[in-house]
Amino acid sequence: MTRSVTDIWRHPIKSHGRESVASILLETGRMLPWDRTWAVAHEMSDADGSEWVSCRNFSIGSKTPELSAISARLDEATGRVTLAHPKRDDLTFDPDTEGEKLIAWTQGFIPDSRAQSARVVRGQERGFSDSDFPSVTLCNHASHRAVEEKIGHALSRHRWRGNLWFEGGTAWEEFDWMGKDVQIGEAVLHIRERTDRCLATHNNPDTGARDAQVLQTLDSFGHRDFSVRAEVIRGGRIAPSDEVKPL
Template sequence: MPRVVALFRHPIKGFTPERLNELTIQPDGRVAGDRVLAFRFADAATPDLRDGLDYWPKSKGLALQDFPALAALRLQYDQSALRVRLSHDEKLLVDASLDADGRAQLEAVVTEYVQDTADARRLQRTGRLPLRLVGDGERSRFQDRSRGYVTVHSTASVSALGDALQLPIDDRRFRSNVVIDGIGAGEELEWTGSIRIGEVTFEAAGPIIRCLATHANPDTGVRDAPVLTTLTGAMGLAEPALGRLLLLSGVSGDVDDRSGHGGVIRVGDEVVAV
């Protein structure tokens, strides 16, 4: 029987994931505490609109796709205190709240860090500085897609990719919320209809088409694995897909749509097609 073997949420878009034993799926279909903050470029501190929903494209802020060195930072987020702690190479860089002064500290430290990496040139383009830390630290809203979604992949899919690359590949590289075991490589790409994880029922949505974020080593921030061309080359996929999008049954994915029945999913929960 397929089961959940790992759960992750990512408090700040593009930064270190938190590995947890359980995740709360909100009535809007998003993971509580996931992507509740984001560092945006100066000219993109307000959302775009897509399908009538707020949309924050990752190309307009700090994301691993263009800033792989972010993966080397270590993040701790205290959601109850609305406080962010960032470190690098075991050295504390900043520990700040989300009030105005704290946000200014976080923006300054992250800007300085990026400017001292190989990604610095990307900050020099018109309209990018100063960086702005947006989000209230509570509402989950900075996913790559306007509808949000919960993301899932299987250990078998990652293992097959690692075999093709002849490299050890970590689940964190794919930024999924849910990792499952007990199905074959790529089997999640074939799901249709309803999928129940523990007590929560989702509808299988599209496959996750991967980007350059997956090339970044989640420990070092170095691009060390040609994931995209391996998926479409050695593994023979038409698109560089790994993992699946899940939408909570009964909701649109809008952050203001509370019509679904959320719940808690836990490590060890069964995954069942219903």
């Protein structure tokens, strides 16, 4: 059975937009380049980017569904990011120096009952993944289809906020790769853990509204996980159509 990469996604600002890329150069021990490089700390957090901290320090989709409808475009040469949302005019800004523009742009998205967005921080050592190690997530189309079949209707793959999507496998086989190495293109990744899921999966990435009981659907499979988190142990370039080969 041949498995191959179909698409690659990064999220320059954690929980604030997604972007597809044509190819990517992975580095040993690093996240996908420009993935979760920035995050939006809320008013109850003292996160400053000097070290990795958990998602509870940030404005995220599990607390703010509207954020899920943001798409992003990063200019790597300038570091400027353009965000789009169906309820806002597009915003182009420099997250390092113009974070207040993002805070103003998302005004009204954060429920009054939640800690409000306060500042944009940049990870000085690594991106703000949901794992305590620099991870890259591998997502299986077959597993996604299994969830769609169980829930009874189509679901956007963007609910999972993954990095690398592959086709050609069987549903949930990625969970059997735990502790194993997987070669993708020139790179080799070590599969370390399953990705546990939260209420952000209930958010419609087109509208920002909660409209699907995804966690309850996962429960029917005996878990609340989707995709696996991997560590890059040998860097290299990867692109769509590259083979995904468990070693």
